[in-house]
Amino acid sequence: MGAGVTVAKVRRGAEAEADEPTLLGCDFSSRPRREKTIVIALGRRSGAAVVLLKLEHLTSLDAFGAWLHRPGPWVGAFDFPFGLPRELVAWLGWPTEWGACIEQYALLTREQIRERFVAFCAARPAGKKFAHRRTDGPAGSSPSMKWVNPPVALMLHAGVPRLRDAGVHLPGLQDGNPARVALEGYPGLLAREILGRRSYKSDSAARQTADRLLARRTLIDALESGRTRLGLRLELDAAQRNALIEDARGDRLDAVLCLLQAGWAQLRHAQGAPLYGLPLDVDPLEGWIVTA
Numbered sequence: 001m002g003a004g005v006t007v008a009k010v011r012r013g014a015e016a017e018a019d020e021p022t023l024l025g026c027d028f029s030s031r032p033r034r035e036k037t038i039v040i041a042l043g044r045r046s047g048a049a050v051v052l053l054k055l056e057h058l059t060s061l062d063a064f065g066a067w068l069h070r071p072g073p074w075v076g077a078f079d080f081p082f083g084l085p086r087e088l089v090a091w092l093g094w095p096t097e098w099g100a101c102i103e104q105y106a107l108l109t110r111e112q113i114r115e116r117f118v119a120f121c122a123a124r125p126a127g128k129k130f131a132h133r134r135t136d137g138p139a140g141s142s143p144s145m146k147w148v149n150p151p152v153a154l155m156l157h158a159g160v161p162r163l164r165d166a167g168v169h170l171p172g173l174q175d176g177n178p179a180r181v182a183l184e185g186y187p188g189l190l191a192r193e194i195l196g197r198r199s200y201k202s203d204s205a206a207r208q209t210a211d212r213l214l215a216r217r218t219l220i221d222a223l224e225s226g227r228t229r230l231g232l233r234l235e236l237d238a239a240q241r242n243a244l245i246e247d248a249r250g251d252r253l254d255a256v257l258c259l260l261q262a263g264w265a266q267l268r269h270a271q272g273a274p275l276y277g278l279p280l281d282v283d284p285l286e287g288w289i290v291t292a
Helices: 003-016 061-067 086-092 098-106 110-122 152-165 187-195 210-225 238-246 251-270
Strands: 022-027 038-046 049-058 074-078 177-184 233-235
Touching: 022 251, 038 061, 038 251, 049 061, 049 238, 049 251, 061 152, 074 251, 086 110, 098 152, 110 152, 177 251, 187 210, 187 251, 210 233, 210 238, 210 251, 238 251
Parallel strands: 022 074, 049 233, 074 177
Antiparallel strands: 022 038, 038 049
16 A cells, blocks of 8 residues: 555544544744745544644734634644743742743843843853743753844744633643643754754755755654654655655755644543643753653
């Protein structure tokens, strides 16, 4: 049986499993626009397979906020940090309760964020400028207070208040609508498991090389074969596979990597794991990256 027929069969099976929640993976931008959209990969789990159903592109933060109000059931992994480092919050004198802290953070402008975080870093020794969350070590992620390269602090500022306002359930952080579950994802965690430090994407046209194209092919091959510790394989049709390969910026592929992380979390929940597989001692201020 050909690969296309196999995917179609699994796709029909996944769509028929109405009791399974929709899965989503979100590649986020704090300044979405037509040239740099927020990408949402929608899928469904069918046994050990996560079937990619479609990709959606959002061009504004208002559209993202509206999307979060869609009725469930859905489980999503979002590529931006959900919390700030506890050490930074204490230095700022902000509330150490997550909701109150996010409210305080949301009141700042982006320039005020930069000013406060620059002041924090200036008072610290070289090599230890940034504060880190507990999850950063196991995930290999950038500190959530970074405002450039990548500007994850600004992504947190743009994304998390909208999650909170939408009343979604954030395991370990906020009790919300259990039919709409949001987890912090990080595509680099899963990509590095396959590629190591080999790069597969770039926003710069000059760096969108044949080596990065080959890396995307290698990454997708491994995901389709299920060669990761998540125990899940990705199901694509030919057009979807080509769309992921041809996206040199990697936004679509990052959304799909988050989709698989959401699939792992939903499977762990179905198996009875609390907090969708997050550690039981997750810091209720900092949060945790799913699968880390």
